[in-house]
Amino acid sequence: MNLNIPPIAIYALRRLFQAIPVIILIMIGTFLLLKLAPGDTVDALVGDMGGADAAFIARLRAEYGLDQPIWVQLWRYMAKLATFDLGQSFVYEQPVTTVLLDRLGTTLLLMATSLSLAFSIGIVLGAFAARRAYSLTDNLISTLGLIFYATPSFFLSLMMMLLFSVKLGWLPVGGIKTIAGFYTGWDHVVDVARHLVMPTAALSLIYLSFYLRLMRSSVIQVADQDFVRTARAKGAGETRLMVHHIMRNALLPAVTLFGLQFSALLGGSVVVETIFTLPGLGQLAYQSVIQRDMNTLMGIIFLCSIIVILVNFLTDLLYARLDSRIELT
């Protein structure tokens, strides 16, 4: 039987079926974990109100379904999740989905800029270092990479703030745009870009060092292989050799790392967004932990898992595109 389904669609379906149990596992685990936390939403609400009588607390619990046994609560939560209903945020008094979608744009923008920066600069520097392996240039680049790797993003953020905002006054300290600016068109774009310079730099430097080191060893390895010697013997110039023959093959491990690092990068955005008061998912995660807004926290974990799985899927597609020896199965 041959239904004319393109292989890529079959592959995507397969991956979807593999991802679903993982997501269900994550959500059940998180739900049970959060139930272990001292104090529930009603405690937090009543605490905010400054206390209430026992009957009122009991009524609130019943209203939120918190008086049910834990398995019933879990079942209800998962059933609602299946329809992408993440419940209400008690802090923002909005559906969690609305709160999350409000914040998603900022985080995705930050991810996209820092990852593309880290990836492209890391790869170029790594290839550059590898071509001049064990020279002064290589040592300089590799040392820089090691120092970037060892610098915590929050420390780097503070030092950049000190230099560029406090001492020089070039860049804004925090936020995503000038509050009373009301910029439109290009002015708005420039304004947002100015606000994103430091967070992007702080987030990307660590990953830049990852790509740099990986690319350096990868290029050294590939440059040693037979097909490169053959190409050189046939008279290919050094530039052509690098771009056409070496880079394409050396890129493969870096692409794998791209998918693997994405979840760590999302985690890193918690710190950076909190420091620069960027209204994104990371800052929201920190605030929900502090304010015990469990529904929002679960929503963030759900959304982040989906994003990570999606990025990994896209990375695998890209991988297969770059290396035709790999078949999607």
Added chain:
Amino acid sequence: MTVLDTDLRPAEPPRYVMFWRRYRRNRAALLGLILFTLVILMAAIAGIVDSGDPLRRAGPPLTAPFIDASIPLGTDQLGRNILSQLFYGARISLLVGVVATLISILIGIVIGAISGYFGGWVDDLLMRITEAFQTIPNFVLLLTLVAILGSKIEWITFAIGIVSWTAPARMVRAEFMSLRNREFVDAARNLGVSNSALIFKEILPNALPPIIVYASVIMAMAILLESALAFLGLGDPNYASWGNMIGQGRAVLRTAWYCSAIPGIAIVLTVLSFSLLGEGLNDAMNPRQKQ
């Protein structure tokens, strides 16, 4: 001609001597070793440098470094001695780094060994769980765990161990999968050695070297995670920690930047020492890998 005249090669020096010779060839690795020893020294002599509580008031608040000889690195906004906080902070960083690494490697070895040795549905199940842990951004999971367990240093260390076991588990699994059908394992199995003895006595010792090298990476990451938590105000407030110092120094960044810069440099150097150490160990253990 006597036996003594035959040109036998002199006996090879003991293994640790060879190891040290190979390690020493890498100058960066030597630097890492020196930095690492310095950090250990700092942690060891913290009690001698300042026998009192490092969090007590030691002088006028916000004294700049190099002004008062009794407080060489100055004080923070609460008048606490930065130098003694730095030394006691080394203790916390090392403690968290070592214990969290041990926890994560222990979990990783157990899960990876079972998964790689038995295969089949056990492997499937354990790998799904590993994937689940890998999918959640580790810092978000860490925040959640700390919110549940509280900010005591023991729990923070435990939580850091819990969020970082996936990479060692995968490494152990891969090693086990390649080793489980080797001849020496088959031979032991035919002698009637039990599964647990096969796992821990036969295969594990052969699977360990890459894990030991990777431990330096986990240790560096654990220290970074602890300091990030402390920076966000979720660390244990009863101990001097570098992350705590930077977080509190943030409030006075404009006027007294040294409050956050000094502990920041300490973190950078410590993490740097671990990476250099790890690279040195790797090169010394696999001498042929390096060209």
